[in-house]
Amino acid sequence: MTDPRLEALHQSLPALRLSREPGDLEHYGRDWTRRWAPAPLAVAWPASIEEVQGVVRWANAQGAALVPSGGRTGLSGGAVAAGGELVLSLERMNRVLGFDAVDRTLTVQPGIALQAVQEAAQAHGLQYPVDFGARGSCSIGGNIATNAGGIRVIRYGNTREWIAGLKLVTGAGELLDLNRALVKNSSGYDLRHLAIGAEGTLGVVVEATLKLTDPAPPAQTLLLALPSFEVLMRVFAEFRARLRLQAFEFLTDRGLAHVVAHGGTDPFDARHPYYVVAEYDAADAAQEAAGLAAFEACAEAGWIVDGAIAQSQAQAQQLWRLREGITEAVARYRPYKNDVSVRVAAMPAFLAEAQALLGEAYPRFEVVWFGHIGDGNLHINVLQPDDVADADFMRQCAHVTELLAGLLKRHGGSISAEHGIGLVKKPYLDSTRSPQEIALMRGLRRVFDPNGVLNPGKLFD
Numbered sequence: 533m534t535d536p537r538l539e540a541l542h543q544s545l546p547a548l549r550l551s552r553e554p555g556d557l558e559h560y561g562r563d564w565t566r567r568w569a570p571a572p573l574a575v576a577w578p579a580s581i582e583e584v585q586g587v588v589r590w591a592n593a594q595g596a597a598l599v600p601s602g603g604r605t606g607l608s609g610g611a612v613a614a615g616g617e618l619v620l621s622l623e624r625m626n627r628v629l630g631f632d633a634v635d636r637t638l639t640v641q642p643g644i645a646l647q648a649v650q651e652a653a654q655a656h657g658l659q660y661p662v663d664f665g666a667r668g669s670c671s672i673g674g675n676i677a678t679n680a681g682g683i684r685v686i687r688y689g690n691t692r693e694w695i696a697g698l699k700l701v702t703g704a705g706e707l708l709d710l711n712r713a714l715v716k717n718s719s720g721y722d723l724r725h726l727a728i729g730a731e732g733t734l735g736v737v738v739e740a741t742l743k744l745t746d747p748a749p750p751a752q753t754l755l756l757a758l759p760s761f762e763v764l765m766r767v768f769a770e771f772r773a774r775l776r777l778q779a780f781e782f783l784t785d786r787g788l789a790h791v792v793a794h795g796g797t798d799p800f801d802a803r804h805p806y807y808v809v810a811e812y813d814a815a816d817a818a819q820e821a822a823g824l825a826a827f828e829a830c831a832e833a834g835w836i837v838d839g840a841i842a843q844s845q846a847q848a849q850q851l852w853r854l855r856e857g858i859t860e861a862v863a864r865y866r867p868y869k870n871d872v873s874v875r876v877a878a879m880p881a882f883l884a885e886a887q888a889l890l891g892e893a894y895p896r897f898e899v900v901w902f903g904h905i906g907d908g909n910l911h912i913n914v915l916q917p918d919d920v921a922d923a924d925f926m927r928q929c930a931h932v933t934e935l936l937a938g939l940l941k942r943h944g945g946s947i948s949a950e951h952g953i954g955l956v957k958k959p960y961l962d963s964t965r966s967p968q969e970i971a972l973m974r975g976l977r978r979v980f981d982p983n984g985v986l987n988p989g990k991l992f993d
């Protein structure tokens with residue numbers, strides 16, 4: 533440790549695991565965006581709340597910046613450390629601390645993977661229903677900091693709905709025990725909800741008490757082939773009116789082709805322009821029949837041109853892979869990602885305009901659309917061609933995002949549905965939040981983190 537600030541850190545917390553190994557700096561300095569060259573000062577792996585507090589106090593004393601870091605699966609650059617920050621990896625704090633059968637809660641450390649939480653809930657005959665493709669590598673702390681959504685939001689809501697209590701180390705190093713898993717607590721501001729979705733700018737999540745629920749009923753999984761974009765929301769409306777949906781996800785032929793090139797299986801003989809993966813309750817014959825009736829009604833209307841129904845759990849997983857495998861399948865093109873949302877009812881009008889805008893704006897780039905369409909959330913992935921330089925690509929994407937932000941503003945939407953603002957969407961925050969809101973957000977940040985040591989430069993400057 534040649535840096536005097538790190539010497540001071542080592543002196544005050546001798547047991548803290550620290551590294552300046554180039555491999556660690558490279559690995560822990562980036563997230564899934566892979567657009568910023570990692571350049572952290574060092575990486576620290578605290579093993580306790582006290583060590584987290586010690587690091588935060590050290591950062592205040594030394595004027596150092598910290599980047600809270602979970603699984604670094606984030607898609608907005610929130611966990612990037614490219615400017616001499618200390619990466620505060622919560623990876624070692626990854627245990628289940630307790631289960632309460634009466635409260636139906638699970639208390640966990642922040643570095644635990646989402647999948648490990650799901651499995652712990654299952655072991656108690658219950659369910660933690662937030663779910664998405666990065667489940668094996670993202671952390672609960674990161675999920676809370678981004679208010680992660682995923683494929684079950686249509687039924688269960690975002691991460692926010694499932695947080696019964698939080699322990700937070702503020703930017704000043706104070707430990708807050710927020711809501712303590714109370715179901716009812718009408719005692720003023722609910723600071724827990726400020727921390728959720730704050731992208732690590734107000735405090736470090738050091739413990740969470742998660743709500744659990746009954747396991748989902750048996751479900752039927754379908755892959756639907758659609759002839760045009762225009763019918764998408766009609767199919768959704770029909771399915772939603774007739775069935776209890778567990779998921780309703782959309783992808784295009786391009787997304788499907790990339791997954792198939794990565795080993796996915798296309799169940800259809802012909803290619804179709806648009807697809808939906810739908811899952812609905814099918815606990816008895818009546819619910820199964822309702823599913824079939826919804827399918828037939830849409831087919832008769834000409835809104836569905838083919839369908840595949842999973843006959844087993846393995847087949848359901850194959851169908852899901854076509855949707856969930858897209859992010860990984862296109863990762864090599866380092867896509868520029870838009871993650872936008874509008875109200876579900878505003879979706880048809882927004883989709884029509886967005887499709888026209890993007891078709892015109894990106895004539896040279898491949899654009900892969902997919903998303904949680906049942907939540908009004910669309911992912912637009914612009915793939916970088918091998919022969920287009922980074923700067924040129926980013927300039928064009930920034931220009932189009934500016935236009936898209938204007939469109940979203942007109943439709944009352946959001947520039948970030950579930951990935952967070954981070955570095956990627958920072959220039960467009962004002963398309964979604966009013967000047968008054970942003971001023972209040974800045975003020976809150978100063979209250980929680982007076983010296984601005986937590987994730988400086990993320991969300992806003």
Ligand SMILES: Cc1cc2nc3c(=O)[nH]c(=O)nc-3n(C[C@H](O)[C@H](O)[C@H](O)COP(=O)(O)OP(=O)(O)OC[C@H]3O[C@@H](n4cnc5c(N)ncnc54)[C@H](O)[C@@H]3O)c2cc1C
Pocket residue numbers: 563564599600601602603604605606607609610611622642663664665666669670671672673674675676677678679680681682683731732733735736737738859860950951954987990
């Ligand atoms: C294949 C794939 C599929 C995905 N699908 C979805 C999806 O469907 N829905 C969705 O919402 N997201 C999705 N994501 C994005 C990503 O997985 C989520 O944003 C996830 O919540 C990030 O968790 P993480 O632990 O990796 O966080 P990181 O990337 O490590 O960090 C994300 C942000 O949280 C902050 N942070 C991390 N830990 C803490 C903590 N303990 N306290 C305070 N702040 C902290 C970081 O500073 C950063 O700002 C997907 C990503 C991939 C790669």
